[in-house]
Amino acid sequence: MTDSGSGFDSESDPDPYPVPNRDPDLNPNIPEPRSPDPDEFIRPSALVLPAVAEPPLAERRPWLERADLTDALSIPGTETPLYLTADGVAITTTGIGKSDAATTVTALLAAPALELDSAYVVSAGIAGGPPERVALGSVVIADAVVDWDRKHRWDRDQTGASEGDTDSGDFDADANPAAGLDLLAYRPRDYVHRLDTELVDAALEAAADATLDSDPAARAYQDEYEFGDAPTAGPTVERGTTVCGDEFWHGPRYAREVAWLCAAYGVTPYLTTQMEDAATATALDRFGLLDRYLSVRAVANYDRPAPGETVEESFDGTAASLDLARENAARVGRTVVTELVASDPLGVGTDSLKT
Secondary structure, three states, X not given: OOOOOOOOOOOOOOOOOOOOOOOXXXXXXXXXXXXXXXXXXXXXXXXXXXXXXXXXXXXOHHHXXXXXXXXXEOOOOOOOOEEEEOOOEEEOOOOOOHHHHHHHHHHHHHOOOEOOOOOEEEEEXXXXXXXXXXXXXXXXXXXXXXXXXXXXXXXXXXXXXXOOOOOOOOOOXXXXXXXXXXXXXXXXXXXXXXXXHHXXXXXXXXXXXXXXXXXXXXXHHHOOOOOOOOOOOOOOEEEEEEEEOOOOOOOHHHXXXXXXXXXXXXXXXXXXXXXXXXXXXXXXXXXXOXXXXXXXXXXXXXXXXXXXXXXXXXXXOOHHHHHHHHHHHHHHHHHHHHHHHHHOOOOOOOOOEEO
């Protein structure tokens, strides 16, 4: 999961971004955000959506520090300014969690000055992941986005129990996640977004040209996870399911529940976990733009502790694994965005236009 400038040109306008946004060390040429002109029309070729601007996660940092920034817009309903680059890419943060992400993306899609019909949209940032599946720092391009929060969670051990009776009987959610979970009975659809196959294929082909970083300290931490099928190599680019939820869950019991939900939807195995992408996908779907959406996430931490660790000790991973994931997410994300804008695999018309 990823610092931005504040202020409108007019001193009479309220500051829409109360968190300090400007960091001269990040990019000395970072522009001051302004309100779009009433007759202005901006058509980005791509929209990049890290979640977080502030440290320690700072997902946005590598995108801004290496970009040729030409403009910054204050868009009502967004958390940080929308920065525009010389090659037509727009960058802003969604905020952490599904409500923040849905609000930001909807505000961008509904903004009169923005035309996103010809833009590829890429969530780019860090994520958790299962230690038996992916190396720390690996980047996963998702082909399915599962909403973890849409389900039944049953306290079946309390069936018929009187107040204060905690006898669990035969119920064992640790051993059998299905004992306490069900798919939502009144769902109008499955709560999984299957992303456009052609676009995912194009992104994976482009990502093959990206050079992934590695870190010996992150690798040493990875090696503490003694799983029989655990990755033994460094970071790779993978394709698979990402799971999105507002809950900061951590530990093997909940990992088994996540695996169960993905199996119920037929999208196993899951490779990353994060907090925004189901909301972003839903907002894009409502506007008929889901087909140009990608989730590009790098694994910063594992979703359960290593042997001898507590869940609290392992929750964030390490500083080395965070730095590695943030860097690799940006490397692959930039490579993918550059290629999508150049080749336009879906023919959406990515030539940027500003009038």
